[in-house]
Amino acid sequence: MLPEIGHFSLIVALLIALVQGVLPIAGAARGNARWMALARPAAQGQFVFVAIAFACLAYAFINNDFSVLYVASNSNSALPIQYRFAAVWGGHEGSLLLWTMMLSVWSLAVTLFSRHLPDAMVARVLGVMGLVSLGFLLFMLLASNPFDRLLPAADDGRDLNPILQDPGMVIHPPMLYMGYVGFSVAFAFAIAALLSGQLDATWARWSRPWTTVAWAFLTLGIALGSGWSYYVLGWGGWWFWDPVENASFMPWLVGTALIHSLAVTEKRGSFRSWTVLLAIFAFSLSLLGTFLVRSGVLTSVHAFATDPRRGIFILGFLAIVIGGSLALFAWRAPKVGLGGSFDLVSRESLLLSNNVLLVVAAGSVLLGTLYPLFLDALDLGKISVGPPYFDSVFVPLMAPAIFLMGVGPIARWKHAGIPELAIRLRWAFVISLLSAALMPFAIGKWTPLVSFGLLLATWLFASTIVNLGERLKNQQGPWRDRLARQPYSYYGMLLAHIGVGVFIVGVTLVKGYEVEKDVRMEAGDTVSVGGYTFRFDGATQVRGPNYAAARGTLRVSRDGREVRTLYPEKRLYTVQQMPTTEAAIDTGFTRDLYVSMGEPAGTTAWAMRIQYKPFVDWIWGGCVLMAMGGLLAVADRRYRLGRRNHVKAADLAGASSVPP
Amino acid sequence: MKPRRKRFALIIGGLAMLGIAAALILNAFRSNLVFFFSPSQVFAQEAPHGREFRLGGLVEQGSLKRQPDGLTVEFRVTDTARSIPVTYRGMLPDLFREGKGVVTQGRLGADGTFRATEVLAKHDENYMPPQAADALKKAQQANTQAAKTMHLAPEGMD
Numbered sequence: 119m120l121p122e123i124g125h126f127s128l129i130v131a132l133l134i135a136l137v138q139g140v141l142p143i144a145g146a147a148r149g150n151a152r153w154m155a156l157a158r159p160a161a162q163g164q165f166v167f168v169a170i171a172f173a174c175l176a177y178a179f180i181n182n183d184f185s186v187l188y189v190a191s192n193s194n195s196a197l198p199i200q201y202r203f204a205a206v207w208g209g210h211e212g213s214l215l216l217w218t219m220m221l222s223v224w225s226l227a228v229t230l231f232s233r234h235l236p237d238a239m240v241a242r243v244l245g246v247m248g249l250v251s252l253g254f255l256l257f258m259l260l261a262s263n264p265f266d267r268l269l270p271a272a273d274d275g276r277d278l279n280p281i282l283q284d285p286g287m288v289i290h291p292p293m294l295y296m297g298y299v300g301f302s303v304a305f306a307f308a309i310a311a312l313l314s315g316q317l318d319a320t321w322a323r324w325s326r327p328w329t330t331v332a333w334a335f336l337t338l339g340i341a342l343g344s345g346w347s348y349y350v351l352g353w354g355g356w357w358f359w360d361p362v363e364n365a366s367f368m369p370w371l372v373g374t375a376l377i378h379s380l381a382v383t384e385k386r387g388s389f390r391s392w393t394v395l396l397a398i399f400a401f402s403l404s405l406l407g408t409f410l411v412r413s414g415v416l417t418s419v420h421a422f423a424t425d426p427r428r429g430i431f432i433l434g435f436l437a438i439v440i441g442g443s444l445a446l447f448a449w450r451a452p453k454v455g456l457g458g459s460f461d462l463v464s465r466e467s468l469l470l471s472n473n474v475l476l477v478v479a480a481g482s483v484l485l486g487t488l489y490p491l492f493l494d495a496l497d498l499g500k501i502s503v504g505p506p507y508f509d510s511v512f513v514p515l516m517a518p519a520i521f522l523m524g525v526g527p528i529a530r531w532k533h534a535g536i537p538e539l540a541i542r543l544r545w546a547f548v549i550s551l552l553s554a555a556l557m558p559f560a561i562g563k564w565t566p567l568v569s570f571g572l573l574l575a576t577w578l579f580a581s582t583i584v585n586l587g588e589r590l591k592n593q594q595g596p597w598r599d600r601l602a603r604q605p606y607s608y609y610g611m612l613l614a615h616i617g618v619g620v621f622i623v624g625v626t627l628v629k630g631y632e633v634e635k636d637v638r639m640e641a642g643d644t645v646s647v648g649g650y651t652f653r654f655d656g657a658t659q660v661r662g663p664n665y666a667a668a669r670g671t672l673r674v675s676r677d678g679r680e681v682r683t684l685y686p687e688k689r690l691y692t693v694q695q696m697p698t699t700e701a702a703i704d705t706g707f708t709r710d711l712y713v714s715m716g717e718p719a720g721t722t723a724w725a726m727r728i729q730y731k732p733f734v735d736w737i738w739g740g741c742v743l744m745a746m747g748g749l750l751a752v753a754d755r756r757y758r759l760g761r762r763n764h765v766k767a768a769d770l771a772g773a774s775s776v777p778p
Numbered sequence: 779m780k781p782r783r784k785r786f787a788l789i790i791g792g793l794a795m796l797g798i799a800a801a802l803i804l805n806a807f808r809s810n811l812v813f814f815f816s817p818s819q820v821f822a823q824e825a826p827h828g829r830e831f832r833l834g835g836l837v838e839q840g841s842l843k844r845q846p847d848g849l850t851v852e853f854r855v856t857d858t859a860r861s862i863p864v865t866y867r868g869m870l871p872d873l874f875r876e877g878k879g880v881v882t883q884g885r886l887g888a889d890g891t892f893r894a895t896e897v898l899a900k901h902d903e904n905y906m907p908p909q910a911a912d913a914l915k916k917a918q919q920a921n922t923q924a925a926k927t928m929h930l931a932p933e934g935m936d
Contacts, residue, residue, distance in 0.1 A: 353869070462787055474792060478799045485803065500814035502832060504883075507810035511803050636868050638848030697872040716869040719848025727869050 121186050124174030125265040131167040131222075132255040134160050138248030142241035146314070154241035161225040161244045164251065168222040172215055175264050176206050185271035188212060188264045194277035194693050196664040204288040205278040210412055210428070211264035216291060217408065218254045220299040221247065228303060228328075235324060242310035243303070250302055253435045261428045277664065277693035286346035294339030294366055298404040300332020301373060305401035308394045309443055312450040317390050322383035325397070327752045329380060333373045334748030340366050341741035352699030352714045354634070354729045356737060359508040364487045365407035371480035372400040375473040377748075382469055386531060388457030389470065394447060396477075402440045403480070409436060410487070461533040468526040475519040482511045520574045520622070523615060524581030528588065542588065546580035561732075562631050571626025578619035582612050607754035614747025621740025627733040634730075636716070640723045648730025650711060651675050652684075656722060657715070665689045667700070670715050670724060674704065681711075686726075688715045710734045812883060821860040825886055833862060833892050834881040842876050855880060855892070866894040873899040 138160035145153025175188075179202045184190040192209045193202050207216040225247045232240045258264070307325035311317040343366065348356040357363060376396040383393045409432040460466035486503040493499055524546065525539055540547075554573035558564040589608070593600040633648045641656035655671040667689040674681045684702035691698065701714040709732045716725030814832040815825040825831055838861050841854040849868060853876075854861040864882055874880060874897060884894035 352872070462784055462791075467788070471795070474795060475799075478796065482799070482803045485807070489807075500832075502812045502814070503807070504810055504812055507806050510806040510810065514802055515799060636849050699872055714869075716849075717844075719844065723848060725848050725869060 120174045120177055121183070121265040121267065124171040124178075125263065127167040127171040127174070128255060128259055128263075128265075131164050131171065131218075132252065132259060134164045134167065135248045135252040135255055138164060139245055139252050140248075141245075142248075143245035143313070146238040146241045146245070151237065154237050157241040157244035157248075158229045160248065161222070161229050164248070165222040165226040168215075168219050171265075172206075172219045175212065175215060176203060179203060179206050182275070183271075184273070184275050185268055186264075187266045187268040190268050190272040190275045192275065192278050194275040194664065196693070197275075197278055197283070198663055200285075200288060201278055201283045204282070207291045208278045208282050208287075211258065211262045213291065213295075213412060214254060214258050214262055215264050217295055217299060218251060218258065220292070220295045221251050221254065221302060223296075224299055224303050225251070228306075238314060239310055239316070239324070242313050243306040246306035246309045247302055250306075250439070253439070257428070257431050257435065261431050274693075277691065280665070280689070280691040280694065280696050280698045281350055283691075284346065284350050286342055286350065290339060290342040290346055293335055293342055297332050297334075297336025297339050297373075298366070298369065298407060300328065300335055301369060301397075301401045301404050303328040303332065304376065304397045305443070308397035309446065312394060312443075312446050315450065315453060317394065317454045319384050319387050322380050322393065323757075326377070326380045326384060327757050329373070329397075330377050330748045330752050333370070333377055334745040334752075336366070336370050336373060337741055337745040337748065340370055341738045341745075344741075345738050348734075349701055349703055350698075352701045353727070354701070354712045354714070354731065356628075356734065359486075359505045361487050362411050364483050364508075365410045368480045368483050368487075369400050369403040369407060371476050371483070372396055372403055375476040375480075376400050378469050379473055382466055383457070386458045386460070386466060388460065388466055389473075390454045390457055391447075391451045392470075392473070394451065394454070396473075398440070398443045398447060399477075399480075402436070402443075403484075405432075405436050405439060409433065458532070460531070463529070463534050463536055463539075465526055465529040465531045465534065468522050468529055472519050472522050472526065475515055475522075479512060479515045479519075482515065483508065486511075517570075517574065520578065520618070523618065524577050527611065527615070528581070528585050543581060543584060546577060546584050549580045550574075550577040558630075561627065565630055568626055568630035571622055571630070575619045575622040575626065578615055578622070582615055582619075586612060605754050605756065607751040607756070610747045610749070610751030610754070612747070613750060614744045617740045617743030617745075617747055619740070620736050620743055624733050624736030624738075624740060628731050628737070631732045632730060632734075635728050637726055637728065638719045638723055639726050640720070645726075645728060647728045648709070648711075648732075649676060650681065650730065652713065652728055654724070654726065657724060660687070662689065664693060665691045665698075668715070668718075668724075670713075670726070672702070672713055672726075674711060684711070684713045686713045686715045705735060707735070708733060814881075817855055817857045817860040817862045820862050820886065820892070827886055827888075830883060830885055830895075832881055832883045833864070833894075834879070835861075837874065837876050837878055837880050839876050855882065862892050863890070864892045864894050866897055868897075870897055871899040875899075 138157060141153040142157035142160070145151070145156070175186075177183075178186045178189050179193050180199060182189070182193065182195045182202075184193075188209060188211050189205075192212070193205045197205065206212045225244060228240070228244060228247070232243075235243075304325055307321065307328065311321050340363075343363065344356050347358070347363075348354065376393065379389050379393040379396055382389045412428070412432070486507050490501050490503055493501055525543065528542060529539060550573050553576040554569045557572050557576075558568045561568075589604065590597065590600045593603065595603075635645060635647050637643075637645050639645065639654040641654060644651055644653045646652070651674070653673045653675070655673060657668045657670040660667050660669045667687040669685050669687045672684045672686070674684060682704045684704060686702040687700035689698045689700055690696070699714050699716075701712055703713075704711040709730060712727075712729040712731055714727045716727060719725045812830055812832055813826075814834060817833065817835050819825060820833060825833075833855055835855045835857040838854040838856040841852075841861075843852045845851070850865065851867075851870065852863065852865050854863050856862075864884075866882065866884075878899065881898045882892065882894040883896040883898070884892055887893050
């Protein structure tokens with residue numbers, strides 16, 4: 119009964135989405151206040167019904183209702199309860215429901231935090247989101263209904279893919295989708311601005327916090343996914359340039375460009391068309407990401423679904439969304455007008471350079487990801503584009519961007535001089551050059567790669583300190599007051615930039631100094647890796663709730679002192695008869711010790727992979743700092759003040775707005 | 779600077795950046811494309827010597843041998859028409875099994891043995907790497923064709 123209620127709720131939500139997508143936009147165009155006023159209640163109603171559908175599916179999973187095809191395909195009565203819940207988004211249909219659920223959560227948030235926005239704007243924004251939701255609901259009901267019945271019911275389910283049975287998988291997809299779907303708000307604001315012709319500093323101020331929050335979620339989601347593949351896939355890699363990873367990384371790159379471009383549009387009124395274009399691209403790439411991962415076109419660890427019909431639907435949907443919004447852009451953008459002018463050397467031009475670099479980088483990832491698919495589709499041969507391509511394109515593109523990251527925040531708006539910037543940054547230059555030359559010796563061997571990475575990272579740290587120092591020096595009063603006087607958004611920016619530096623340190627040192635040994639170990643054998651000694655004490659059989667495993671015991675010591683005992687496992691999940699490798703990791707601030715079991719290589723011997731990974735956790739630490747920076751920026755007073763004094767703010771901004 | 783010259787400089791700068799990026803990308807692209815070949819194609823000398831490529835198909839039943847060091851393995855990759863010997867040193871993926879689909883990346887040695895640097899098997903029991911599936915399909919079609927022209931068994935393999 120409950121699955122039918124869920125199904126019915128989706129149909130109701132579809133009808134509401136239709137109302138939400140059509141009437142408020144039409145109302146805004148014709149000045150019909152009653153139609154416009156439908157936007158909020160429609161979005162809230164849609165949230166309620168999508169939530170009911172989601173709850174029904176979750177209930178079916180938790181209570182092992184194997185008469186629902188999707189549940190039977192993705193769960194099992196022996197599956198622990200937290201994974202039965204996470205299994206809701208373990209497959210194609212449920213992921214789409216999660217996507218729609220997230221969209222309705224974002225829409226609900228817009229209805230709640232938009233009191234200061236003009237009614238027409240709210241109507242258009244929610245209308246656009248309603249149209250997006252309409253597409254997804256239609257897709258679910260036509261081609262991937264999670265509530266389809268399986269009659270007669272299965273005795274037991276086929277179980278969740280064992281590599282998804284992990285705490286990381288419980289939160290990774292919701293985080294990632296919060297980010298993906300969050301860009302729909304930025305997209306909706308951009309489309310609303312194009313429709314209304316109001317594309318000014320006020321508009322940028324409204325859409326900025328939404329974009330930044332979405333970006334922060336996406337950052338966390340990608341970091342979680344990377345961490346998940348690090349410890350679940352069992353081989354210690356943290357980024358494979360896998361098409362699925364690229365699918366989430368492309369919107370991140372464009373989203374990063376977007377939040378910076380929005381900053382310029384808000385502060386200086388420039389880059390308007392560019393900002394709108396980026397908002398369209400960021401969301402289009404999010405949709406493309408969903409399409410790539412969910413349609414089964416990829417040959418990848420993540421490709422769950424293999425139904426081409428669905429692919430064609432999403433392809434059509436993508437064509438409508440991207441084509442439609444770009445057509446609208448082409449039609450309306452010429453009326454947007456230019457913002458304030460700026461010189462060749464100025465904060466604007468530096469930000470623009472980085473924007474271009476980020477977009478080009480996203481383009482190169484897109485090329486490397488889609489080119490093999492195109493060739494395959496046109497029957498021109500099968501190729502793959504491996505990590506070396508992405509590495510050799512990405513590093514040269516990002517290196518100048520990171521150099522400019524140090525300069526941009528201290529450069530003046532409108533006009534800045536190169537000699538003046540060079541003088542202000544001279545200490546940062548000296549420090550980063552020195553550390554690039556010397557620090558590799560302190561950590562290990564000097565190599566060009568490590569030196570270059572440390573140069574970029576210390577450059578970021580040093581220029582951030584210069585930035586903060588200059589900012590505080592120009593103020594009066596005791597230091598604590600001076601620190602307290604700076605807005606949150608400023609600290610958010612610093613924190614995010616430091617996060618990038620921390621990330622670079624992690625990547626550089628793990629690439630430069632990691633040690634990996636594949637060895638055959640008998641019980642009692644020792645092997646030494648990265649200054650640590652690993653002694654294998656044999657393997658025993660253990661049983662989990664839905665798997666059987668061989669568990670190895672390795673005692674790790676350093677200079678005769680016991681450090682830790684690690685228990686890697688080789689599991690066999692009984693339902694799917696699928697083996698998995700459970701690595702054992704000793705996490706530390708400056709290094710991880712990573713042990714995974716391969717195949718048995720004799721009666722008591724096992725093949726083992728033992729790895730020493732210096733500073734690997736800094737990679738994710740950097741991502742967390744970036745995300746925190748984003749959230750801190752959103753907590754800024756001016757967004758809250760903006761809500762209270764909206765009338766005044768709108769008046770002020772209105773003076774600088776350009777008539778459509 | 780005059781506004782027009784400024785705009786000109788901006789455009790030139792932007793174009794130069796895009797040009798450099800395009801050169802970088804295309805260069806990296808050319809040198810990092812990895813082509814895929816089936817055992818039949820390798821047998822027909824279509825695969826390059828001295829350049830990395832991918833070889834895919836099924837792990838032939840009964841062909842997997844482990845060296846005494848416990849890490850080096852030998853097996854044959856087959857598309858049911860031809861099979862190519864492969865050596866690999868390192869950990870095999872969890873789903874590597876005889877009779878299952880596999881894609882390997884490496885170089886072809888002078889002795890006709892494929893030295894793999896990477897072995898990929900997919901994380902789903904029912905899932906066949908599409909490249910491997912494709913190689914099988916082609917080999918089967920070729921077989922059927924051969925069988926028809928020789929007026930032998932009406933069906934292909936199996």
